[in-house]
Amino acid sequence: MKQVGMTIWLTGLSGAGKTTIGSEVVNRLTTQGYKVEFLDGDIVRTKLTKGLGFSKADRDENIRRIGFVSHLLTKHDVIVVVAAISPYLEVRQEVRQLIGNFMEVYINASLDTCEQRDVKGLYKKARAGEITSFTGVTDPYEPPLNPDVECWTDRESIDESVQKVLQKFWDFQNVND
Template sequence: MMLQPIESLELLEPRIAQKGLTVWFTGLSGAGKTTISQAVYKKLIDQGLKVEHLDGDLVRQTLTKGLGFSQSDRIENIRRIGFVAHLLTRNDVIVLVSAISPYRAAREEVRQQIGSFVEIFVDAPLSVCEQRDVKGLYQKARNGEIQRFTGIDDPYEAPFDPEVICSTATESIEQSIAKVMNAIAIFPAR
């Protein structure tokens, strides 16, 4: 079978030039990381940009399956997510990562590896996160059914100086999304 030459280059859709960037959403379970990142994903896709979303829960079912929740396993989880984010970022993809990523040092290590990195702290008080918990994980942790649950019997180290803070207990989802979109728009890598 012989390939036919393309008659017109007009058939090809123009691509929007972009630089890679990792946007890392961190915060307690139930703070709103996935909700905000999914909305940002849709907005970026609607703009015609190349975007990938790495959600911590989904990544644990595939890329990091088999890792537990010890401190060393959590750090390895973040390193693996960070490695994939780095590969995508250097290939000019905007990568949205929504993962608890409880340890400051692990997030900083990933930031240094990737370079083009924006940290979004999705902040909500523990009491609000517990009220939002549709899976009942906080209650299981409080009952001793889950060990080393971030925010209950394992620490969460909030960022010292994130590029964006989304205070989801006091601001609307639209306000949080706008903050993230503004940070992405002004980031020098774009």
């Protein structure tokens, strides 16, 4: 099986389901023999972007660094799955241009749903003023205008969302085979 490198970029609010969907996409593609790397925003922040804060400039730099690593892997025919809030349209577009083979997946869930799923208690802290510049509460999230795939994780099952992502992935691979 020949694969064409690409980046599957999952964006959405904290708690929307990016890591859950991304992990399952990676699992299914790996099981099928694809070379896949998973860059989860929470893990990347502890290694590659350690020391960056949450100002707009730092968030943009975080996404640029993830984008650069994704670009390197993609050009070597690796499938890269990124799960990162990446709240700003402009820097997502910049990363799309850098990478080229890029599939934007909007992991969409209502703010209420994300707050209910908040296992880390971050929304509660943001609402109490303990966290400033929290995306979706005190800092904006700019949803994609025309995502390649939109998963409504408060309305569909994990499997339904994963299948939508995989179908678009296979369409891309078949076109570029």
